[in-house]
Amino acid sequence: MSAPLLKLDNVTVRFGGLKAVSELSFEIAEGELVGLIGPNGAGKTTVFNLITGVYQPTSGAITFAGKSVVGHRPYKVTARGIARTFQNIRLFSSLSVLDNVRTACNMHLKHGISHALFRGPKFCREEAEIEKTSRELLEIFGLTTECDVSCKSLPYGDQRRLEIVRALATRPKLLLLDEPAAGMNPTEKAELMKLIRFTQEKFGLAVLLVEHDMKVVMGICQRINVLDYGKKIAEGTPAEIRSNPEVIQAYLGS
Amino acid sequence: MDKTKFILLGFLVLFGSVSHWLGGMNPYYYDILIGIGINIILAAGLNLVNGYTGQFSLGHAGFMAVGAYLGSALSLSIKLPYPSFPDWSGNLIWWIPKALLVVILLLCDVAVSFHNAVIGVAQHFPGWGQFLVALLYGGVGAAVAGLLVGIPSLRLKGDYLAIVTLGFNEIIKGIIQNAEPFGAQRGLGGQAQYTNFFWTFAFAAVTIYAVLSLVHSTYGRGFLAVRDDEIAAEAMGINTTKYKVLAFVLGAFFAGIAGGLYAHFKQFIHPEGFNFMKSVDVVVMVILGGMGSTAGVCVAAALLTILPEILRTVSRIEALPAWLQGVAENRMILYSLLLIILMLTRPQGLFGVGALKKTKKA
Numbered sequence: 001m002s003a004p005l006l007k008l009d010n011v012t013v014r015f016g017g018l019k020a021v022s023e024l025s026f027e028i029a030e031g032e033l034v035g036l037i038g039p040n041g042a043g044k045t046t047v048f049n050l051i052t053g054v055y056q057p058t059s060g061a062i063t064f065a066g067k068s069v070v071g072h073r074p075y076k077v078t079a080r081g082i083a084r085t086f087q088n089i090r091l092f093s094s095l096s097v098l099d100n101v102r103t104a105c106n107m108h109l110k111h112g113i114s115h116a117l118f119r120g121p122k123f124c125r126e127e128a129e130i131e132k133t134s135r136e137l138l139e140i141f142g143l144t145t146e147c148d149v150s151c152k153s154l155p156y157g158d159q160r161r162l163e164i165v166r167a168l169a170t171r172p173k174l175l176l177l178d179e180p181a182a183g184m185n186p187t188e189k190a191e192l193m194k195l196i197r198f199t200q201e202k203f204g205l206a207v208l209l210v211e212h213d214m215k216v217v218m219g220i221c222q223r224i225n226v227l228d229y230g231k232k233i234a235e236g237t238p239a240e241i242r243s244n245p246e247v248i249q250a251y252l253g254s
Numbered sequence: 255m256d257k258t259k260f261i262l263l264g265f266l267v268l269f270g271s272v273s274h275w276l277g278g279m280n281p282y283y284y285d286i287l288i289g290i291g292i293n294i295i296l297a298a299g300l301n302l303v304n305g306y307t308g309q310f311s312l313g314h315a316g317f318m319a320v321g322a323y324l325g326s327a328l329s330l331s332i333k334l335p336y337p338s339f340p341d342w343s344g345n346l347i348w349w350i351p352k353a354l355l356v357v358i359l360l361l362c363d364v365a366v367s368f369h370n371a372v373i374g375v376a377q378h379f380p381g382w383g384q385f386l387v388a389l390l391y392g393g394v395g396a397a398v399a400g401l402l403v404g405i406p407s408l409r410l411k412g413d414y415l416a417i418v419t420l421g422f423n424e425i426i427k428g429i430i431q432n433a434e435p436f437g438a439q440r441g442l443g444g445q446a447q448y449t450n451f452f453w454t455f456a457f458a459a460v461t462i463y464a465v466l467s468l469v470h471s472t473y474g475r476g477f478l479a480v481r482d483d484e485i486a487a488e489a490m491g492i493n494t495t496k497y498k499v500l501a502f503v504l505g506a507f508f509a510g511i512a513g514g515l516y517a518h519f520k521q522f523i524h525p526e527g528f529n530f531m532k533s534v535d536v537v538v539m540v541i542l543g544g545m546g547s548t549a550g551v552c553v554a555a556a557l558l559t560i561l562p563e564i565l566r567t568v569s570r571i572e573a574l575p576a577w578l579q580g581v582a583e584n585r586m587i588l589y590s591l592l593l594i595i596l597m598l599t600r601p602q603g604l605f606g607v608g609a610l611k612k613t614k615k616a
Contacts, residue, residue: 052489078491090486092479094546103475107491113500116471117464119259123471130472170491 003066005030005206006051006082006174011060013050020046021230023060028174033200033207035221037214037241039250042227044210045087048176051208052084053077065173079107083172085163087179087210091151097162098147101134104169134169140202141165141195157188161195168199174206175199181213189213193220218242226250258467265459273452284451286563288519291454292512293555297539298461298548299508304537305546306469307501308481310412313403313419314509314536316426317396319528321510322517323436324369325392326445329384329518331377332435333370337362385448389457389514396510397503399426404502408495423533430525441524442517449519457515458552461508466548468504477501481546542596544603554604562589 004027011024021043028034036044049055051062053074062069069077092100109130115123138144141161146154151162160180167175177196181189197220200207211217217224218238226234226241228250234241241247276284296314303311326332337359340352376387399422407418436442468474476497479487484494517523535558543554565585568574574582581588596604 054485054488073493074485074488075491075493078489084489086486086489090483090489092482092486094482095475095478099475099478102472103479103487103492104490106472106476106479109473111473113468113473116468116473119467127472166490 004028005032005065006208007061007063008047008051009061009063011047011050011057011062013046013055014058019230021050021057021227024227024230024232026225026232026235028206028208030173031200031204031206033197033209033220033222035217035224035238036208036210036227037212037217037224038227041229043230044227045178046230047227048084048178048208048210051077051176052082075107078170078172081171081173082176083167083170083174084176085160085167085178085180087182089159089163091159091162091166093150093152095151096148097143097151097154098131098134098138100151100162100166101137101169102130104166105130105134107170137165137168140199157184157192160184160192164195164199168203172205174208177207177209177211179210179212181211181216189216192216196220258463262459262463266456269452269455269459273450276451286559287451288449288454288515290556290559291451291458292516292519293536293539293559294458294552295454295461295508295512295515296536297543297551297555298458298465299505299512300536301540301543301546301548301551302465302468302477303501303505304540305544305551306465306477306481307498308545309408309498309501310416311419311502311505312416312530312533312537313421313423313426314505315528315530315532316419316423317400317506317509318513318516318532319423319426319430319523319525320396320399320506321389321392321513322523322528323392323430323442323513324395324510325388325514326442326517326523327369327436328373328376328388328391329445329448330442331373333373334366334435336366382448385446385453385518388518389511392514392517393507393510396513397507400503400506401499404499404506408498408502420530420533423528423530427525427529430528439525441522443522445518445521447519447521449515454515454519457511461511462548462552464504464508478546538593542593542603544605547603547605550603550605561592562586565589 006028008027009025011021012019013021024047026034036047038044046055050057051069053069053072053076057070064077064080064082067080069080069082092103095103109126111123111126135144135147138147141164143158143162143165146158151159154162164175164177164180180196181192184192193216196207196209199205209217209221221238224236224238224241225232226244226247233246233250234244236244276287279287296318300311300314303309327334339359340355342349342352372391376384379387403419403422407415407422410418430436431439469477476487476492479490479492480494480497487494513528539554539558540551542558543551562585565582565588569579569582569585571579
C-alpha cells in the first residue's frame with residue numbers, strides 16, 4: 001500500500017479536564033471514502049477541527065501528504081489541500097451564490113492587491129478564469145440558475161450543496177464533510193449520496209465523512225471508523241461495523 | 255478592458271473643470287463643500303474597516319491627525335530633534351531598563367532621520383509638488399501607524415478592538431499635545447492653502463475607486479468573507495489576519511490623506527480637532543450610510559456635514575417664531591435626536607446591505 005494521504009497518529013486533545021479525543025489513530029489513502037461515526041458528543045467534529053488546524057492536538061501527530069499539519073493556521077492547512085464543510089452551514093451570507101464560490105478561489109490568485117486596484121489585463125484574465133471555473137463547478141452541482149441570488153435565499157439542501165461546491169473551489173485533495181445529510185429528506189439524502197460518490201470519482205478526492213444517518217454512511221463509505229467518548233472503538237468495512245458488538249453497545253447502550 | 259478606470263478619469267476631468275468655475279463661490283459654502291469631500295474620504299476609508307471587513311475601529315481621527323501633522327511638517331519644513339540617549343553612569347541596576355529604552359530610542363532615531371531626510375529633499379520642490387508629496391507622506395505615515403496598531407490589536411474583536419483603537423486615538427493626541435516642534439497645545443498653523451475643490455474631490459474619487467475596485471475583485475472579496483464568517487473564511491484558505499490588517503492600513507492611509515487635505519485647507523490644526531468626537535463622527539457616517547455600502551456612506555458623509563450647518567442657519571432666521579429659533583439653537587441636541595430617529599427607523603442605514611447584493615460583476 002502506498003503512503004497514506006492523511007494519517008492521525010495517537011492524537012489526543014484536552015480541553016481542561018476533558019479528553020475530547022484520546023489516542024486516536026487512523027489513515028486515509030488517496031481517493032478513499034472513509035466514514036467517521038459515533039454517538040452525539042463522541043468527538044467527530046473535534047477531529048475535523050484538529051485536522052483543519054482550528055484546534056491543536058495536545059499530543060500526537062497529524063500528517064498530510066507526508067508533512068505535519070500540526071501548528072499551522074487553518075488557511076495554511078486549506079492551502080495544502082484539505083477543504084471542509086460545516087455541520088451548521090457557514091456560507092458567506094451577504095455574498096451571492098457565485099461570489100461564495102469565487103471567494104474560495106482566493107488563495108489560488110496569482111495577482112496581488114495592486115492588480116486588483118489597477119485592473120490591468122492580467123487581472124481581467126484571471127477574474128474571467130475564476131468566474132468560468134466557478135460557474136462550471138456550480139453547473140456540476142445544478143446550481144447555475146441561482147448564481148446571482150443571495151446564498152441565504154437558497155433552500156436548505158442547496159445551501160448544503162453550495163458548501164460542498166465552495167470547498168471544492170479550493171481544489172482540495174481531501175474533502176471533509178461534516179454531516180452533509182443533516183436535515184435532508186430521504187430523496188435529498190439519496191441524491192447527496194450519489195453526488196458525494198460522483199465528486200469523489202470526478203475530482204479524484206479522498207473524502208472523510210461524518211454522518212449520523214447510517215443509511216448514508218453504510219451506503220457509500222469504503223471504510224468506517226467509530227468513535228465513542230473520543231476513543232476509536234472500531235474500524236472496518238460497513239458490514240463489519242454493522243455486526244460489531246461494541247458499536248451496537250455504544251449506540252444502543254447496554 | 256475594465257471601464258471603471260475611465261469613469262474615474264471622467265470624474266477627475268469633471269472636478270478639474272468645475273474647480274475653476276467655483277473660484278468666486280461664497281467662502282462659507284466653499285468651506286462646507288470641502289468639508290464634505292474630506293468627510294467622504296474619511297468615511298469611505300473607514301467603511302473598508304468597519305463596513306466591509308466588519309472590524310470596529312474607533313480611532314480614525316488618530317490616523318487623520320498623523321496625516322495632518324506629518325503633511326504639515328513636510329510643507330512647513332519642520333525637522334524633528336533627535337532623541338537624546340541616556341547616560342550610562344550611575345547604578346548598574348538601571349542598565350537593563352536603560353538598554354530597553356535605548357532600543358526604543360534607536361527606532362525613534364531611525365524614524366526621525368528618515369523624516370528629516372524627507373523634509374530636506376522636499377524643500378527643493380516648493381509649490382504644488384510639495385503639497386502632493388506632503389499628502390502622500392501624511393498618508394504613508396498614517397498607514398505605517400495603522401500597521402503598528404493593527405498587527406497586535408486586530409487579534410481582538412468587537413468592543414475590545416474599539417477600545418484599543420480609541421486608546422490609540424488618545425495616545426496620538428497626547429503625543430501631539432506634548433510635541434514642541436508641532437506646536438504642542440498651541441496648534442500648528444501657517445500652511446499654505448493648497449487644498450481646493452479639485453484636489454479634495456479628486457482624492458475622494460480615488461478613495462471610492464480604490465475601495466470599490468477592491469471589494470469587487472476576488473482578492474477583495476476576502477474582506478467580505480472575513481466579515482460574514484471568520485471561521486469559514488479561514489477554512490476557505492483566506493488569511494484573515496492579513497485581510498484585517500490590510501483593511502486597517504488602507505483605511506489609515508486614506509485618513510492620513512484626508513488629514514493632509516484638512517490641514518492645507520484650514521491652515522491651522524489643533525490636537526483637539528482630532529479627538530474622540532471626530533472619530534465618532536466618522537463612525538456615525540459609516541453606520542448611518544449603511545455598513546458596507548459606499549454610496550450610502552458618501553451620502554451620509556455629505557448629509558452629516560450639511561445638517562449642523564442647516565440647523566445653524568435656521569436658528570438665525572429672524573422671521574421664524576422665537577420658540578422655533580430656540581429649538582434650532584440647540585442644534586447639537588436636534589442633530590443627535592435626528593440620528594436616533596434615523597437609527598430607529600432604518601437600523602440598516604440609509605442604503606443598507608441591499609446595495610451590496612446587487613453588485614455582481616467584478
